[in-house]
Amino acid sequence: MACLSSSQLQKFREDGFLVLEGFLSAEECVAMQQRIGKIVAEMDVPPHCRTEFSTHEEEQLRAQGSTDYFLSSGDKIRFFFEKGVFDEKGLERGPQSWRGDMEISWSLQRNPSTKLAMALARSLGLQMPVVVQSMYIFKQPHIGGEVFPHQDASFLYTEPLGRVLGMWIALEDATLENGCLWFIPGSHTSGVSRRMVRAPAGSAPGTSFLGSEPAWDNSLFVPTPVRRGALVLIHGEVVHKSKQNLSDRSRQVYTFHLMEASGTTWSPENWLQPTAELPFPPLYT
Ligand SMILES: O=C(O)CCC(=O)C(=O)O
DSSP states (O other): OOOOOHHHHHHHHHHSEEEETTSSOHHHHHHHHHHHHHHHHTOOOOGGGOEEOOSSHHHHHHGGGGHHHHHTGGGSOEEEEOTTSBOTTSOBOSSSOGGGSEEEEOOGGGOTTHHHHHHHHHHTTOSSEEEEEEEEEOOOTTTOOOEEEEOGGGTSOEESSSOEEEEEEESSOBOTTTTOEEEOTTGGGSOOSEEEEEOSTTOSSSEEEEEOOOOOOGGGOEEEOBOTTOEEEEETTOOEEEOOOOSSSOOOEEEEEEEEOTTOEEOTTSSOOOOSSSOOOBSOO
């Protein structure tokens, strides 16, 4: 199930997002969870690198104590922690294992869903998609934080716009209670309201914002609960968010972002830059 019908394509173009239930089987979801379990078991994050990642401007800037760890995450697996997991001494807080309270960026090439993603990208008409970033988000029970309203192109800026696409895969049911995605349908057609840019090398903080996020009208957001195995396509400019997970169940997802490289310039001011060792890998192999 990876080819889109014309009505699905039209819906995606109108809304800026599209839910595809049943993209992965339950077994494939479990396999990915086991794989991430191994990566986490081997994780070693020095205390000074224990960074909380946030889409919120003030929190983003506060996180810059470990600027290098964040800015050099493009070609490595990096671990970012939920807000409030550490106390003022940097120690784990509360009974939850710290191992679960983070996002992990890692290369799509290690991911079993690659073939399906390729077929899906082809049916969207992408000619030279490259993988710019991927994340595993645990959204742990009672800890998983709010993801503030944002457009992905604020962080992954291209010229022209409209070249970034998220593929967000639910490895567990994402519900109203555990922090499913919410979208403003049709909000992908008015450009980008703010951009996160790199500061000159060696400056602190390492990034800043141009422009500001408008106060989005909360009543415009529609919830998008999905079952385990669903894939949600996310246009790079559609406004989306997720609420805090106050429930007893985690909401684990694997999400990655593609850029159509044909005729596109990746902004040299983006926080995330390809490296000589690992240029953005092509999706089609
Ligand atoms: O999973 C979430 O809560 C947010 C993910 C997101 O914003 C994204 O993948 O672009």
